[in-house]
Structure formats: C-alpha cells, structure tokens
Amino acid sequence: MxxxxxxxxxxxxxxxxxxxxxxxxxxxxxxxxxxxxxxxxxxxxxxxxxxxxxxxxxxxxxxxxxxxxxxxxxxHPAQSCAKVDNIARNHLQDVEQKIAALSILKSELDRMINQCEGGTIAKCRIIEVLADHSLCKDHGNNL
Amino acid sequence: MxxxxxxxxxxxxxxxxxxxxxxxxxxxxxxxxxxxxxxxxxxxxxxxxxxxxxxxxxxxxxxxxxxxxxxxxxxHPAQSCAKVDNIARNHLQDVEQKIAALSILKSELDRMINQCEGGTIAKCRIIEVLADHSLCKDHGNNL
DNA sequence: CCTTGCTCCTATAGTTACTTTAGCATGTAT
DNA sequence: ATACATGCTAAAGTAACTATAGGAGCAAGG
Known part of the structure; x- marks a missing residue:
C-alpha cells in the first residue's frame, strides 16, 4: 500500500x-x-x-x-489520564454555560420577532435581555 | 444621583x-x-x-x-420593526445554529469524560474519541 | 510547439479581538 | 515628601488563521 x-x-x-x-x-x-x-x-x-x-x-x-x-x-500513554480529563471537564463547563445563555437569548429573540409586528423596537425585549447582567458571570459587582 | x-x-x-x-x-x-x-x-x-x-x-x-x-x-428604538425584522431573524438563526453545534459538542465531551475512569492514558478513551474521524463532519471523503 | 489550467511552492501582509509593554502624569495616603 | 494606585497615549505582540503576490512543474488541447 x-x-x-x-x-x-x-x-x-x-x-x-x-x-x-x-x-x-x-x-x-x-x-x-x-x-x-x-x-x-x-x-x-x-x-x-x-x-x-x-x-x-x-x-x-x-x-x-x-x-x-x-x-x-x-x-506518552503511560501518563495519568487526569490531565486529559481536566482539560475536557473545564471545556465542558464552558460549553454548558454558553448553551444556557444562548437558550435564554433564543427564547427572547423568538418572542421579539413575534411581538414586533408593525410597531417600533422601543418595546422589544432583546436589548433588555442582552443588557441584563443577571445572566452574566459575577464580577464581584456590589453596587 | x-x-x-x-x-x-x-x-x-x-x-x-x-x-x-x-x-x-x-x-x-x-x-x-x-x-x-x-x-x-x-x-x-x-x-x-x-x-x-x-x-x-x-x-x-x-x-x-x-x-x-x-x-x-x-x-434607534423608534425605528420601524419591519426594517430590522430581517436582521433579527438572522440573529435568531445564528443563535439556533450555535446552540445546535454546542449541544453536539457537549454530548461528545460528556461521552469522553464518562469513558475516562482514572488510570493511564493508554486506556483513556478521550484520546481515542478525539482521533475518531467517524464523529467528524463528512468532507466528501471517498477513499 | 505553445498555451491554458491545475496544483504546488515561498514569503509577506491582513484579519479579529484583544493583551502587553513602555513611558509618563496625576491623585491619595502616610 | 514619598510611595503607590490609577490614569493617559502609542506601539507592539498574540492566536489562529486567511489572503495575496509571484513563480514553478506538468498534463491536455489546439
């Protein structure tokens, strides 16, 4: 061959x-x-x-x-598997967070498109949703 | 204030x-x-x-x-919704695609992690899974 | 025989979304 | 008065490519 x-x-x-x-x-x-x-x-x-x-x-x-x-x-297959596992686990967490955030965004986009029928976007919730930091990671904000 | x-x-x-x-x-x-x-x-x-x-x-x-x-x-919150409806729909599509891609990714990562149960890399399925191109998109490979 | 077209080569510059570094000014606390 | 934190600008560096310029090798068609 x-x-x-x-x-x-x-x-x-x-x-x-x-x-x-x-x-x-x-x-x-x-x-x-x-x-x-x-x-x-x-x-x-x-x-x-x-x-x-x-x-x-x-x-x-x-x-x-x-x-x-x-x-x-x-x-080097004789090494401990732990490091590989760690990389994968960290990555999984990241992916799960993104899916959760995007799912919320999707439903808001769905709703916005359905609500926006001839009006203005002044009432669209998308901006609110995207500006909502309750969905964000906490940065130690204690205002 | x-x-x-x-x-x-x-x-x-x-x-x-x-x-x-x-x-x-x-x-x-x-x-x-x-x-x-x-x-x-x-x-x-x-x-x-x-x-x-x-x-x-x-x-x-x-x-x-x-x-x-x-x-x-x-x-421009006073803009007509009709003008931007299309953009909004595109964003929605984008979001849906991202969710779909991330969901596939998540299940692969889940699977990888569950198949790794300590021990050495010789038995770690993560490496195997990553090398397995049956899981990849098809690129028209007709070898 | 010559040209067209395909695949390959190197080297360099451009892209996106930042991050880092250098060098200096200003404001606050001790 | 002197650290030390915070801010400023300008320029270079980073990741992971992508694109462009300019050129060579080789097969098939006219």
Whole structure:
C-alpha cells in the first residue's frame, strides 16, 4: 500500500485549507514531511490521522495549545489520564454555560420577532435581555 | 444621583480589562466620553449599561460587527420593526445554529469524560474519541 | 510547439479581538 | 515628601488563521 497524499488531498479529506496545513507545519503542530523531487510535501496515512485529530479538537473548541497538550498525552500513554480529563471537564463547563445563555437569548429573540409586528423596537425585549447582567458571570459587582 | 465612573470602575463592574474598554472606544463600539480636568474618561450609568450589553453579546459568541448591529437596535428604538425584522431573524438563526453545534459538542465531551475512569492514558478513551474521524463532519471523503 | 489550467511552492501582509509593554502624569495616603 | 494606585497615549505582540503576490512543474488541447 504505502498510500501517499499531496497537501491538496489532506485538505480535501479533512476540510482544512491548504495554507492552514502549512501554518500547522510552521508552528510545529504538524511535522515537517519529506519532499518529492519537485519540492512538494508528501504525506502518509499517519499525517492524515494526525491532522484529523487536530481538526476534530479545533472543531470542539480546544485551543492549539490544548491540542499540543493532547497530542503530547497521546504520545506518552503511560501518563495519568487526569490531565486529559481536566482539560475536557473545564471545556465542558464552558460549553454548558454558553448553551444556557444562548437558550435564554433564543427564547427572547423568538418572542421579539413575534411581538414586533408593525410597531417600533422601543418595546422589544432583546436589548433588555442582552443588557441584563443577571445572566452574566459575577464580577464581584456590589453596587 | 448622576453617578459617575472611572474606567477602572467600569472594568471591575463588567469584568473587562481597561485596555479593552479603550479599544472599544477606538473602534467606535463605545462612544468617546467627556474627560475630567485631568484628561481621564468619565463614564455614566448609560456607559456601564452599554458595556454590559457589549460584553454579554461577546460572551454569547457574537462578533463585534454583530454587536454593532445589535447596538443599532438599542440606539434607534423608534425605528420601524419591519426594517430590522430581517436582521433579527438572522440573529435568531445564528443563535439556533450555535446552540445546535454546542449541544453536539457537549454530548461528545460528556461521552469522553464518562469513558475516562482514572488510570493511564493508554486506556483513556478521550484520546481515542478525539482521533475518531467517524464523529467528524463528512468532507466528501471517498477513499 | 505553445498555451491554458491545475496544483504546488515561498514569503509577506491582513484579519479579529484583544493583551502587553513602555513611558509618563496625576491623585491619595502616610 | 514619598510611595503607590490609577490614569493617559502609542506601539507592539498574540492566536489562529486567511489572503495575496509571484513563480514553478506538468498534463491536455489546439
């Protein structure tokens, strides 16, 4: 087999733009590869898998630094799982907060659209909702 | 009353860094304010509300351009609803998409975390899950 | 044989939404 | 009087790309 891929193949197969792949190489998230006689990058299935991993992490909202950490864990499987778990848990909390806030916003938007029938937006609740800091994290505000 | 705030007060009350507030002024998302004799910015409750609004929008994942649009609603409350109904609907769609994406993300994170039960990374399913491209969007991969 | 078109290359600049740093002025407390 | 906190401006740095400029290699069509 020893299937090989050009950069365009990887781009297509992972839904990544070509300059992004080159960028990942530059910042050492993807390794430097062998080059063909014409100087083009040559990739293997290993590279395809690594890029898939990276993109999946990015889609899930992990930062490239977190991805670097996760890639490091993957390379040293004897380590404790706790760190990986921690990254994931922190991230989950963040996501849950955002879902909760967006759900409230959605119902307000729904209501606003239904209420706004020929009037002015002076009575629209959206501005109020978005300005309502009871939905926000507490910043120690004790006015 | 006529409560006034210095930039540091606004920062504390909204959880925004001071340079960020000045940045918002520079890009005209926050207005230029009056200055005290010593050249310091003077804010009122109006400004506090506007900044709270902006930060809430940002927390919810709206871009600054979208925030500008939403502020447009707030700044012209006498406008006809018909003129902005479309924008509102787009925002709703946007919010619905974000909720959907985040919900998928949440269930994946849940699953990842539940499959990790201490021990070493060798058995940690988080890494496996992240590498599993069957969970990814299809990019037309027909290998 | 030459041109068109596709994919690739490097290098550089632009984007968004901030954050950090440098250097200095002013206001408050001891 | 002297720390120390708070504010000012201007400029550079950060993350994670995205876009643009300019050029090379190679296959197929006229």
């Amino acid at each position: 020893a299937e090989i891929f050009m950069i365009g193949d990887l781009a297509r197969l992972t839904g990544t733009k070509i300059p992004t792949i080159r960028y990942y190489e530059e910042i050492n998230v993807m390794p430097r590869t062998e080059r063909a006689a014409n100087n083009r990058r040559i990739y293997t299935k290993k590279h395809l898998e690594r890029l898939t991993f990276i993109r999946h992490c990015r889609d899930l909202g992990f930062s490239l630094n977190e991805v670097r950490a996760l890639l490091g864990f993957a390379d | 006529a409560e006034i705030f210095m930039i540091g007060d606004l920062a504390r009350l909204t959880g925004t860094k001071i340079p960020t507030i000045r940045y918002y002024e520079e890009i005209n998302v926050m207005p230029r304010t009056e200055r005290a004799a010593n050249n310091r910015r003077i804010y009122t409750k109006k400004h506090l509300e506007r900044l709270t609004f902006i930060r809430h929008c940002r927390d919810l994942g709206f871009s600054l351009n979208e925030v500008r649009a939403l502020l447009g609603f707030a700044d």
